[in-house]
Amino acid sequence: MRVKTFRGISTATVFAEIKAEFGDNAVILSNKSTEENGRKIHEIMVGVDNNEKPAQTADTRDEVISDAMNNIPDWNQEWKQIKGHMMALLKPQMNLNLLAPRQRLALEYLEKEGVDSNVILDLFQQLRGNKSKAILPELEKLAPMRPFENGIWKEKFHALAGPHGAGKTSTIIRMALKEKKENPTARICLASADQGQGKGRLVLRHYADLSGIEFKELATREDFARLIGESHNFDRIFIDLPGLAGDAELEGWLAACGINGPCDLAVHLVLNPYYATAQYCAFLKKYKSSKLKSLIWTKLDESCNFGALVNISYESGLPVSLLSYGSGLRNSMKPACEKDFWRLIFKHQLPKEEKAQFAKAV
Ligand SMILES: Nc1nc2c(ncn2[C@@H]2O[C@H](COP(=O)(O)OP(=O)(O)OP(=O)(O)O)[C@@H](O)[C@H]2O)c(=O)[nH]1
Ligand SMILES: [Mg+2]
Incomplete structure (x- = not known):
């Protein structure tokens, strides 16, 4: 932080000087008045972040809006x-x-x-x-459910986003197999947009081949455009997104792939219940997008408390669509419903397995 002291005969003139030099970026560190040669002098010490540039006057409407937007994270x-x-x-x-x-x-x-x-x-x-x-009806308003099951989600494209290792690939396979089991004649496509070193896309391809599901790799913007062009051939398209590294944000990533526009896409954020609060705040910022439509909680079986599920619903306003509670692909995931969700919070009971959920899908 850079520190600078401004002096003048009135606080108003000193503040005007500070504003002219640093805009609204300066933090007041001290503000005092002294006497010098019988005259009152106001002395204000301010601190400015080293990265802050001196204020430039925003002339046009666009500049003013852009300035304001830049200050939103602070x-x-x-x-x-x-x-x-x-x-x-x-x-x-x-x-x-x-x-x-x-x-x-x-x-x-x-x-x-x-x-x-x-x-x-x-x-x-x-x-x-x-x-x-x-109390339950009040709680249900704070954490709404929108189960991922037949007829509820109309979007054709469903993509899973979330931090590395959250369970995106496992969950998208479970979703595609579930869809296949419920609608054996449905034309399903399983696509991997994760071009990382991990074996995620090989696993996807393997399960797609085993269960008669079409598989696609999405490496470039053109691949996405081609899939959108061919989408009339499919009833559902499931896309496995990569974990976003560094400063990358979902909205920018979707824009770079050309799927942030009118494409009929719902993104679901996959999270585990045991991150720290600050980490969840960072995830909600990173994955904020107009396409983000629900939360999927995985690794519930590995957690010993579940307050985060309520907090993130409350903070994000997003409904919960799926709950996952096991590392295997079978009997480890259920569409979210109020009963299971609150039983998990209040009794630490994992959702009850659906009978032979994926038994014959693979
Ligand atoms: N215990 C438990 N393990 C799970 C659950 N869901 C996924 N896993 C395991 O978590 C590990 C990571 O899962 P992935 O599906 O590969 O996670 P990912 O988000 O695709 O990971 P990256 O592609 O590396 O970012 C695997 O070993 C899964 O078997 C769950 O609900 N419970
Ligand atoms: Mg993966």
């Missing part, structure tokens, strides 16, 4: 901190005596389970003063 960060402080202040005001014992127990349980205080506070607001109000 503002988001600041807002998160403010929200944290507000929660710390508000929490002592959360008078649990306004709740019925069973409502109170539920909130206390959720807190222990790792559900964030802003979610708990929201629930408290919904329940306070109405001791007969059931």
